[in-house]
Amino acid sequence: xxxxxxxxxxxxxxxxxxxxxxxxxxxxxxxxxxxxxxxxxxxxxxxxxxxxxxxxxxxxxxxxxxxxxxxxxxxxxxxxxxxxxxxxxxxxxxxxxxxxxxxxxxxxxxxxxxx
Numbered sequence: 001x002x003x004x005x006x007x008x009x010x011x012x013x014x015x016x017x018x019x020x021x022x023x024x025x026x027x028x029x030x031x032x033x034x035x036x037x038x039x040x041x042x043x044x045x046x047x048x049x050x051x052x053x054x055x056x057x058x059x060x061x062x063x064x065x066x067x068x069x070x071x072x073x074x075x076x077x078x079x080x081x082x083x084x085x086x087x088x089x090x091x092x093x094x095x096x097x098x099x100x101x102x103x104x105x106x107x108x109x110x111x112x113x114x115x
Contacts, residue, residue: 058105083101096111
């Protein structure tokens with residue numbers, strides 16, 4: 001098979017809370033909505049959606065990574081807005097990274113690519 005990953009759907013218990021979280025803390029606008037589903041506008045050619053699922057649980061098997069220009073500044077801005085920071089910024093082989101939790105407890109890696 002050839003091709004590129006084109007869409008990711010994250011199952012969440014509270015669609016409104018998750019939509020607000022990704023809009024406020026990651027700057028994602030809502031591209032479209034349907035009952036029980038929100039598609040968020042992302043750059044880079046892939047899609048990202050949230051689907052309401054009352055049986056959703058914390059996802060420990062998939063890692064979602066978000067690139068930012070300044071990991072330390074982004075961490076402090078998110079902390080000031082009440083985002084749960086579970087690991088502080090630290091240097092990793094792929095850049096400077098920290099981890100936050102979304103409203104459903106999904107771990108999200110926020111990182112700054114190395115210079």
